[in-house]
Amino acid sequence: MSLLQAQQLKVSYGGINAVKSVDFHISKGELVALIGANGAGKTSTLKALCGMIKAKGNIFYGGADITNQPSCKLVNLGIVLVPEGRGIFSRLSIEENLHMGAYSRHKRREIRADFIKMYDLFPRLAKRRKQLAGTLSGGEQQMLAIARALMSRPRLLLLDEPSMGLAPLMVNKIFTTIKAVSAEGVTILLVEQNAKLALEISHRGYVMESGTIMLSDSAQNLLNSTQVKQAYLGE
Amino acid sequence: MLSLFAHWQTLKQNPRNAWIAWIALGLLLVALPFLSDWTLGRSWVRILAFVLLYVMLALGLNIVVGFAGLLDLGYVAFFAVGAYLYALLASPHFGIHLPFWVLLPLGALVACVFGVLLGAPTLRLRGDYLAIVTLGFGEIIRIFLNNLNAPINLTNGPQGVNLIDPVSFGDFSLSKSHDLFGINFAPVHNYYYLFLVIALIIIFVGFRLQHSRLGRAWAAIREDEVAAAATGINTRNMKLLAFAMGASFGGVSGGLFAGFQGFVSPESFTLIESVMVLCMVVLGGMGHIPGVIVGAILLVALPEALRYLGPLQQSLFNKVLVDPADLRMLLFGLVLVVMMIFRPSGIWPSPTRQRELTPEDGIANQEKESVYDANR
Incomplete structure (x- = not known):
């Protein structure tokens, strides 16, 4: 059974239809990539999923209709977004940032255990935990953003362009981390422009183009498809 | 310093x-x-009482501006609401004379409601736009107070409300001299101690708020609202709460002001008051309670101290060369400009803010190091 199911999801800004009726689903434990060019509607889809913008159509999560629920409620249900451009709290310390991630949780002992887990997963954050988040490098900020999201113990993690503005080496590191998080059983929807990298770590993929889903297949098939190759992989 | x-x-x-x-x-x-x-003389005791009033006001505004990052240019409106509530319910104007211990919490509560009234329509606004709306709100309240004397005389219009009951606890009126422990306490002394106690309570509440779950949520909203929502903070409620909390502090100090002065009129609640309180917050060190207190002390005491410029000129030159009233505001403005140039993050900024400005934590260094790390 799928954890998340979107049916005829539409998002429009004024008269402009950013997302024109898309259907997709994500099963429990899957790592699904949503790829496409600029302005394809990827971020809008993601924002609709986590309740940041109003959408039409239906979103089912674990069987319940969660369409247009406010994001603070969805976080409690386990749907957590790592926003585009990282969105860390730059004038708070790393530790405080992680604390904010656990905002929706109350069991102190579990939270403390998760702190240790995060510092294990991201040793570079452990070294700098008292430092202001704004002084971290771009890659470290992205790691912090992911760690902060994990602090809320998500069931469905929504990643918006984690590779944005990062050096290739750092991008590789981030993607390795995403794969590791997925291996721990967290369901992930990964929105990316870097189609090749995203598909390489994903189980399945959707290709979006001007507001609609053009292709949907296993990640391996998409990597080999001539359409995807021509449009996104530059081969 | x-x-x-x-x-x-x-x-x-x-x-x-x-x-x-x-x-x-x-x-x-x-x-x-x-x-x-x-x-310095009895007049300075009065100034000290006002310092404490402004400390309360500045700490209230600090919640909105410093903690939650919402720029409010109409904060004096809540001060006015508190003051008029006290004035109308404890004066011959309506013939109602409620006791002080009812009026103070009531003032906080009503100001809270006004805070939500301001907050609700402005939830989507940020920065400059929010500032403009709050500025309008402050003016609306003042103009209402100025004009609500017809058709029904609610506020007594520009004449203001007079003969307000002094603060009293049972038969112990603060507006009378008392001899306690062999010391004579003048009314202004009594008020000073009352204000001191309430200011200390407000300072305590401020510190507790800052380090609570609530304070952290406000800080997150201030830093990045989208990310704050993504961590599960109900940004709408938290922003409303910031407005309400800030407003309640303003309402309390307004009530105290009315009881202390015995007279309120719309003139006391002009835009310049809002701007002064905002100056105290920004100049002292936004979001840092000790800094905000220092800011309030300085901005109330400084203009008063500059009054001595007249007599000073008299003694130096045997005549007054520049009108002290002009010179006072000129120097005051100059001090503000100089302070902002040399201490841009406030006189006493929070340690976090200071860390941000120290070079060894600079982004450039981290960037370099991180590339090396990635190579390993």
Whole structure:
């Protein structure tokens, strides 16, 4: 059974239809990539999923209709977004940032255990935990953003362009981390422009183009498809 | 002054000295009205009382501006609401005379409601746009107070409300002199001590708020609203709560002001008051409670101290060369400009803000290091 199911999801800004009726689903434990060019509607889809913008159509999560629920409620249900451009709290310390991630949780002992887990997963954050988040490098900020999201113990993690503005080496590191998080059983929807990298770590993929889903297949098939190759992989 | 703050930091690390410093500070605060009686004169006790009122106001605005990052240019409206509530419910104007202990919480509550009234329509606004709306709100309240004398006389219009009941606890009226422990307490002394107690309560509440779950949520909203929502913060409610909390502090100090003055009129609640309170917050160190207190003390005391420029000119040149009233505001403006140039993040910014400005934590260094790390 799928954890998340979107049916005829539409998002429009004024008269402009950013997302024109898309259907997709994500099963429990899957790592699904949503790829496409600029302005394809990827971020809008993601924002609709986590309740940041109003959408039409239906979103089912674990069987319940969660369409247009406010994001603070969805976080409690386990749907957590790592926003585009990282969105860390730059004038708070790393530790405080992680604390904010656990905002929706109350069991102190579990939270403390998760702190240790995060510092294990991201040793570079452990070294700098008292430092202001704004002084971290771009890659470290992205790691912090992911760690902060994990602090809320998500069931469905929504990643918006984690590779944005990062050096290739750092991008590789981030993607390795995403794969590791997925291996721990967290369901992930990964929105990316870097189609090749995203598909390489994903189980399945959707290709979006001007507001609609053009292709949907296993990640391996998409990597080999001539359409995807021509449009996104530059081969 | 800088060395004093540095000294403060070292004090913190030595608990015994810290205790001595706290006790000394406490004794100073208690003795202050009598000290100023002997040295500067009775008028300064009144100024001290006003310093405390503005400390309360600045701490209230600090919640909205400093903690939650919502720029509010109409904060004096809540001060006005508190003051008029007290004035109307404890004066011959309506013939109602409610006791002080009812009026103070009521003032906080009603100001809270007005805070939500301002907050609700402005939830989507940020920065400059929010500032403009709040500015309008402040003016609306003042203009209402000015004009609500017809058709029904609610506020007595520009004449204001007179003969407001003084603050009293049972038969103990603060507006009368009392002889206690062989010391004569004048009314202004009584009010000073009342304001001191309430200011201390407000300071305590402020500190508790800052380090609570609530305070962290506000800080997150201030830093990045989208990310704050993504961590599960109900940004709408938290922003409303910031407005409401800030407003309630304003309402309390408004009530105290009305009881202290015995008279309120719309003139006391002009835009310049909002701007002054905002100056106290920004100049002192946004979001840092000790800094905001220093800001309030300075901005109330400084214009008063500059009044001595007239007599000073008289003694130096045997005549007054520049009108002291002009010179006073000129110098005051100059001090503001100079302070902002040399201490851009406030007189006493929060340690976090200071860390941000120290070069060794700079982004450039981190960037370099991180590339090396990635190569390993």
